[in-house]
Amino acid sequence: MRKFLSGIYLLLLFAGAVNAQAVAPDWGKIPAHPRLLLLKGEEESLRALVKTDASWKKVHDEIIRECDSILQKYPLKRDMIGRRLLQVSREGIRRIFFLSYAARTTGKKKYASRCEEELLAVCNFRDWNPDHFLDVAEMTLAVSIGYDWLYNDLPEKSKAVIKKAIIEKGLLPSQNSKYNGWLRGNNNWNQVCNAGITYGALAVYEEQPQVSQELLLRALTSIEKPMAEYAPAGNYKEGYSYWGYGTSFNVFFISALEKIFGTDFGLAEKPGFMESAAFYQHLISQSGLPFNYSDAGGLEGLQPAMFWFANRQKDPSLLYIEKQYLQESKFNARTNRLLPAALIWANGISADNITLPKVKTWSGKSDNQVVMMRSGWQKNQGIYVGFKGGTPSVSHGHMDAGSFVMDANGVRWSADLGMQQYNSLESAGLSIWDMSQHSERWQVFRYTNYAHSTLTVNNHLQQVKADAPLIKFSDDSLNMRAVLDLSAAYAGDLTRAQRGIAIANGQYVNVRDELQAGDSICVIRWAMLTPATVSLVDGNQAQLTSKGQKMILSVIGLPDVKLTTWRTDPPRSYDAVNPGTTLIGFEVTVPANTKLAYNVMLVPGEGITIRRSDLKSLDQW
Structure with a gap:
């Protein structure tokens, strides 16, 4: 029986x-030893x-x-x-x-x-x-x-x-x-x-x-x-x-x-x-x-x-x-x-x-959407962008909706700190596997939007259960571009938040945000985490240097904006140190129910002219 x-x-x-x-x-097919892999x-x-x-x-x-x-x-x-x-x-x-x-x-x-x-x-x-x-x-x-x-x-x-x-x-x-x-x-x-x-x-x-x-x-x-x-x-x-x-x-x-x-x-x-x-x-x-x-x-x-x-x-x-x-x-x-x-x-x-890949972009709908774009595959040549949407609520997620990494000519200009070793946090008594909004996980600096190349509004954390879907994408070799809807990540502060990133003519990167404040005044912080040295800041423009190369970061559409930097020192004793990194960006105050749009241009090298046509609204991307 x-x-x-x-x-x-x-x-x-x-x-x-x-x-x-x-x-x-067919259990009769199981051969004598050795039978695993080889x-x-x-x-x-x-x-x-x-x-x-x-x-x-x-x-x-x-x-x-x-x-x-x-x-x-x-x-x-x-x-x-x-x-x-x-x-x-x-x-x-x-x-x-x-x-x-x-x-x-x-x-x-x-x-x-x-x-x-x-x-x-x-x-x-x-x-x-x-x-x-x-x-x-x-x-x-x-x-x-x-x-x-x-x-x-x-x-x-x-x-x-x-x-x-x-x-x-x-x-x-x-x-x-x-x-x-x-x-x-x-x-x-x-x-x-x-x-x-x-x-x-x-x-x-x-x-x-x-x-x-x-x-x-x-x-x-x-x-x-x-x-x-x-x-x-x-x-x-x-x-x-x-x-x-x-x-x-x-x-x-x-x-x-x-x-x-x-x-x-x-x-x-x-x-x-x-x-x-x-x-x-x-x-x-x-x-x-x-x-x-x-x-x-x-x-x-x-x-x-x-x-x-x-x-x-x-x-x-x-x-x-x-x-x-x-x-x-x-x-x-x-x-x-x-x-x-x-x-x-x-x-x-x-x-x-082994041959050279033909496709230069990747995008895919999922619970945790990302987009990758590059101007080419040759080592240390051209531009690369990885653009993050999705949600913090997935396994091993961070509050990183809207964040991006960017490389140009072998140098990483916009970066991500990545993970912190779990034992260092568990030893401190933190419950880092609770993915709810008020979890101790979100007290860890590296896990929050504060440490990523994205927006922070009113010094608030992103919404854990929110999703930032990919709403536009093009693999046009002269204007690779993607747009994410970040609105849910900033619910309660912003009624609309969209971010687009493009590689323009294979020469520079354009980050465009279109935002609308909610029913109260908003303080919006735009930040980019960089391992480069911020060697010069002048109003709406900054020069970054790394490995003997230069990149110009400039803000277009906010006439009175002033770029600044923030340290990445660990705010708490259990946070990992983040040597060699800086946050560069700006803050802007937006009245209630007011719309805001601007472009941040990331231009590596010298002698590159920004095209006015790249400054169009996201609905025209």
Whole structure:
């Protein structure tokens, strides 16, 4: 009876998991070890790749060098930072993935022996910290790859310890409702946790086939929730860093299914998912800096998942940025724990075959809309603008509606501070995951409109639940432009607020605001966060300098305006410092129910004339 009921459960679970074109898993297809990502004998293709391609040989050699460095370190210990073990789990992936890769591609026993040592060390932790389940998920994925890839070389005693840990420290906690709320989530937690637990289930399939099947089918159902968020155009609402996190693990999940079952069960065809690779590519400017809105960190460097997308779409132009990383050896092997996957997903593609992208703009409707525009793709040439709409209420959101980054000729003139490390804020007792209007999250300087290149009205915060939609967009090469409606973000102070940004003739940037005050007087602050030096301010015009270059910022339409600067010193003890940055802008007082319109021109270099035709109203854009 139990077997019969379990079979019905599996069928019902799977019925909601996949589309009509998909097929049910053929459990008989599960091969012997190794089965995750790289089947038995497939390491030969990697050996051939690094012998014939100089760029990939550099990546391979860097991984091997890091493995030699790991040999000199002590095995990992269960060291918590605040409530997280995540830094240990991530280093666990890096060490175990790198070492098992080295063992398979070089055949040298020293790497397999050290990988076994790392595996046993983490498997002897009392747990993998299920209270913060990302820690469990990443550790489970790490241990599963090591166990699977070295299965035929590990002593039976070690295998027993490792598979027991996968089951008891990974799979069983994932079935506990106390820890598995991520199953219902629609963000990176769902993607990472489902990938990690699925790797665990597939690694120990022989030990508990029925449970492993249930976990895989559960994952196929659950992971559709975050994948639905890519629709319709590929915009990943959590931004640059979390695309690199959530989407990478989503690709790990799909890649394992494809390798074992010969199908992804229709997941890659989910609306917007494949298009998200172009979204991610457009987040990087010609200067190599990311459009780092919301909780984004620094530059990620080579992104393995992009090779999976490029191969799947047969579009090598998606790898134009990755080509630069390959050529410049920006592999980040000490931090890029997923790096070996780049060689696996490269599928033999050479940097020589990666072509220049044709499209220079990106826009997409979503819960957290952004626009990216550039005058070209050549490194350190031309202008780049990333323009942020959307809402602060999404996962990892900031009060940054209307903010923008701008680069010209390899220099970032308008910037975003990005994220502050969570532990520094949690240690101060702040409840930073409450996204309500009066949450302590909005006491953090970097999270507010005060610290972004946008407007502040009456010194008020933006409205958390507001949305700033994209209402106009053009990819005209001579006048790329986009308009956002910011009115809801300033509800209660302004009755209308629209901001347009254009790259005019590929030479300069025009920021135009059209505003209307509400029923009382308003003080409007226009600000731009810049890492440049503000070297001269004269009324409505200022000169900025950086890296030997100049840019003129001028205000047109406000005759008596006077530009000024504000410091970015942290206002509270728990705020991160913001060295080398300044806010430049102006304040203007607007009577009740009064309309206001002006342009702020950002003109890099010298000898460029502003066209009067660029000063027209937004309804003519």
